[in-house]
Amino acid sequence: MVKLRAKCLLLGDAAVGKSSLSHIFYNDGSLFQKNYSLTTGVELVMKCINIPETNDSVELYILDTAGKETLAEGCEKMWGEPSLLCLVFDLTSEQSFANCTCWMERVQAHCKGLRVPGVLVGNKSDLSARREVQASVAEEWAQSKGLEYHETSAKEMVNCDAPLLSLAQSFYSLYQEQREIMQNLGPG
Amino acid sequence: MIDSSGAHVVLASSSDENHPPENITDGNNKTFWMSTGMFPQEFIIRFPETTNISTVTMDSYNIKHLKIERNTSPNAANFEPVTQEEIEQTEGHLQLNSISLKGCRATHLRFIVTEGYDHFVSVHRISVKT
Numbered sequence: 001m002v003k004l005r006a007k008c009l010l011l012g013d014a015a016v017g018k019s020s021l022s023h024i025f026y027n028d029g030s031l032f033q034k035n036y037s038l039t040t041g042v043e044l045v046m047k048c049i050n051i052p053e054t055n056d057s058v059e060l061y062i063l064d065t066a067g068k069e070t071l072a073e074g075c076e077k078m079w080g081e082p083s084l085l086c087l088v089f090d091l092t093s094e095q096s097f098a099n100c101t102c103w104m105e106r107v108q109a110h111c112k113g114l115r116v117p118g119v120l121v122g123n124k125s126d127l128s129a130r131r132e133v134q135a136s137v138a139e140e141w142a143q144s145k146g147l148e149y150h151e152t153s154a155k156e157m158v159n160c161d162a163p164l165l166s167l168a169q170s171f172y173s174l175y176q177e178q179r180e181i182m183q184n185l186g187p188g
Numbered sequence: 189m190i191d192s193s194g195a196h197v198v199l200a201s202s203s204d205e206n207h208p209p210e211n212i213t214d215g216n217n218k219t220f221w222m223s224t225g226m227f228p229q230e231f232i233i234r235f236p237e238t239t240n241i242s243t244v245t246m247d248s249y250n251i252k253h254l255k256i257e258r259n260t261s262p263n264a265a266n267f268e269p270v271t272q273e274e275i276e277q278t279e280g281h282l283q284l285n286s287i288s289l290k291g292c293r294a295t296h297l298r299f300i301v302t303e304g305y306d307h308f309v310s311v312h313r314i315s316v317k318t
């Protein structure tokens with residue numbers, strides 16, 4: 001049994017639904033802690049994800065960055081070295097999808113050569129009549145960046161656990177891979 | 189004299205049941221302690237008595253930046269810095285480090301890994317030359 005720990009950045013434009021999503025993680029009745037710092041504009045939610053068919057789990061420390069541009073500089077200092085990325089856009093806003101490219105560039109500077117698995121989340125899937133971003137387009141962009149694509153509705157609580165499970169599983173795979181290497185190291 | 193007998197780990201910031209911190213001081217570099225994600229990571233080694241340490245030898249993997257602190261207290265508290273090291277990346281074999289502590293006196297040594305080449309680091313063996 002092992003419990004891994006990962007720092008997960010929740011990124012994306014203002015009003016795409018980041019806080020709504022993190023509040024669902026917070027409200028679903030499992031063990032968590034919550035913390036909000038007004039000075040930094042960063043909210044921390046802890047969520048423990050069990051890896052299916054094992055006794056192992058991953059504790060995700062999810063940092064919800066305030067989308068307001070004025071606070072963004074301060075937030076970047078809090079990013080540190082992330083373990084995982086959750087990039088969110090609004091399916092009814094083409095602009096929020098286009099801006100994902102900038103978010104990726106900004107965060108890459110913090111990854112310092114580490115492989116940081118991530119997901120792309122198209123939120124507000126309940127507003128299907130107002131959809132501006134097609135799943136196939138988002139899917140293709142996600143693939144080109146090595147991200148897994150998910151669509152959610154924080155409002156109707158549809159599919160909200162899928163991105164987290166996918167992130168936890170990616171981190172668990174990295175752990176297994178490194179452990180395998182460590183077990184077979186030469187003497188140097 | 190090279191000695192890891194009697195020294196043992198009294199605290200580690202993370203632990204994997206299959207790769208516990210005891211593996212650091214068991215004298216065997218096939219067994220290891222593995223971190224479980226995020227930095228910094230740390231562990232504290234206690235010596236049976238206050239000891240003058242000339243060199244620390246550490247076999248590790250994926251460690252990029254390491255700080256060492258010491259105290260001469262019976263408790264694992266009130267540490268002061270001794271040295272820090274930038275460690276080179278290796279692939280497929282252990283990082284073999286020999287770190288001079290210049291005869292400093294210590295009852296506890298605290299090892300803080302502030303950066304890694306991967307999300308996970310391992311320490312396979314630590315011994316000290318007195």
Ligand SMILES: Nc1nc2c(ncn2[C@@H]2O[C@H](COP(=O)(O)OP(=O)(O)O)[C@@H](O)[C@H]2O)c(=O)[nH]1
Pocket residue numbers: 012013014015016017018019020021067123124125126127152153154155156
């Ligand atoms: N219809 C709909 N509205 C949503 C959804 N998620 C969030 N919202 C609304 O979008 C607005 C912004 O959400 P918020 O979580 O504060 O966005 P943030 O700035 O990214 O944290 C709020 O009015 C939410 O109620 C969703 O899935 N569907």
Ligand SMILES: [Mg+2]
Pocket residue numbers: 018019020064065066067
């Ligand atoms: Mg918000």
